[in-house]
Amino acid sequence: MLSKMRPPSPNRKKEVRLKRGPWTAEEDKLLTAYIQKHGYGSWGSLPHKAGLERCGKSCRLRWINYLRPYIKRGKFSLEEEQTIIQLHAFLGNRWSAIAAHLPKRTDNEIKNHWNTHLKKRLIKMGIDPMTHKPSTSPSPKNGSNLSHMTQGESARLQAEARLVRESKQVVPNLTTRPTRWSQLTRSSPRCLDVLKAWQGIVAGMFVFSTQDPRSLTTSTLRFPSAGWGEAEEWRGQGKKGSSEADDAWFEEDSVILHSLPIANIMEGLSDAFILNSWMGVDKSTDENTVMENGNCWDSVLNFLNSSPCGSPVLG
DNA sequence: AATTCATTCAACCGCAGAGCG
């Protein structure tokens, strides 16, 4: 299929011999040494230059998910899990966006942790991990449970789409930023997804505001607007020493994290979630449902607080 | 001790979007 779409590139000739599977220590060493010396970028040609018989994709993945400095491995803390759950309720399966709020964790790791632990925990609690609403047990109140769940999900998606649209309307000046705005929102958002959503919510609440939404947002969450372009610019430079660059990268996120009282985010997200549910097109939603969602949050967090990792109930 | 079953997570795959010639 791919070969039909794309003629073989010079790199592809050698693809037959490309190594796959687990990385050896020697390969790790080669990749790390190369990136430390030359920086990364141009993943297509990197393997050959580094003396690796791997495809660029594989190298990139290995670097991003394993070799990159400051990767935090091991157990997720309670706070991290709370963050993931709440962000997931808001962002869905957008792991990279979620990972942007946990700078030391990779999207892959978060995704795995969600699928292997958090999702099961929510299910155990009777909460649908996709909608983050209480799983339906047949009750006269909820006549069509399945359709309600589906509606819930579609409502979330629609609300999200609306948030994006609205945020674009409210922040037209941002679309003309010199950096690739669309890519920033997609691939290196740092706290941007939440920012966008937040803007959308604010826009939804106030319909129109003459106040710069960025300042409105930053007053609460302090997103470093000046840093986006710089970060993106750095990523484009392949030659900057990676350790120095990664320091910068790390520090930038540290700043973000430290200037983001997690409680504020959570509070905001909880409200946002409730509001999001309420904004969802589900016409059957009423105040009680909103309250249920709020209680749902409470129960999730209480459950997490009372059941740290490793307790029997956490499976 | 041997076997089966379940879980975890690193790595791969396919796709979409953006840049570039």
Add this chain to the structure above:
DNA sequence: ACGCTCTGCGGTTGAATGAAT
């Protein structure tokens, strides 16, 4: 405008490991 390449993302797979029988 078009096609190719690169990059990044989310979903999925499968080997390794642990637990249960």
